[in-house]
Amino acid sequence: MSVLSWSVIVIKGWNVLRLRRLTRNTEQPFWHSDDFAEALVKLDSVGSNTANNPFVALALSGKEAADHHHKSQPHLHDRMDISDWITRCLKDTMDDCVARMQSGLAVLASIGSTAPFVGLFGTVWGIYHALLTIGATGDTSIDKVAGPVGESLIMTAFGLFVAIPAVLGYNALTRSNKAVVTKLNRFAHGLHAYFVTGERLPSTGPREGLRLATAGK
Secondary structure: HHHHHHHHHHHHHHHHHHHHHHHHHHHHHHOOOOOOHHHHHHHOOOOOOHOOHHHHHHHHHHHHHHHHHHHOOOHHHHOHHHHHHHHHHHHHHHHHHHHHOOOOOHHHHHHHHHHHHHHHHHHHHHHHHHHHHHHHOOOHHHHHHHHHHHHHHHHHHHHHHHHHHHHHHHHHHHHHHHHHHHHHHHHHHHHHHHHHEEEEEEEEOOOOOOOOEEEEE
């Protein structure tokens, strides 16, 4: 379990660092572009694989939604207001991005909650053997029970050694994911305003409207 939890922490931690770098280097160049095609080129030039870049995914989703709404033949969804249609498409993309960000965190939560009980089981097992030794020999001297009791304490320590990093890693990754999702939400709201009105939302001041996604609780 320790190897698994550390593997998840390292992999997801690297991914969070990559996403945080994207959030720092994406929004300003994108919104200062002359047109949407140039903005996409700037997103691609950030240095991340396009398939793993949520900002590119959101931008393409909004563009495809707007184009589809304008050019498609009459369908049921064409009766939907363009604002609602773009919101729906952006929300679907946000949900996919958030799901990828949160993948693997359930493993850390499970390890963090179960590892102490595995260590506790080892503690009970060691004490059980100590009692068996006392019952078989009738000798309660320290040298007869020190071994089994020491083993039980070691098992407890191993359980905590596995659980503590898993819990800390889970909390740190969840907090970092929430910060990234906040940036993605802001970017998505800007895209929504751009494709509906042709203008970007103001960069400062409070924003009202639909919240497109939320991170883990």
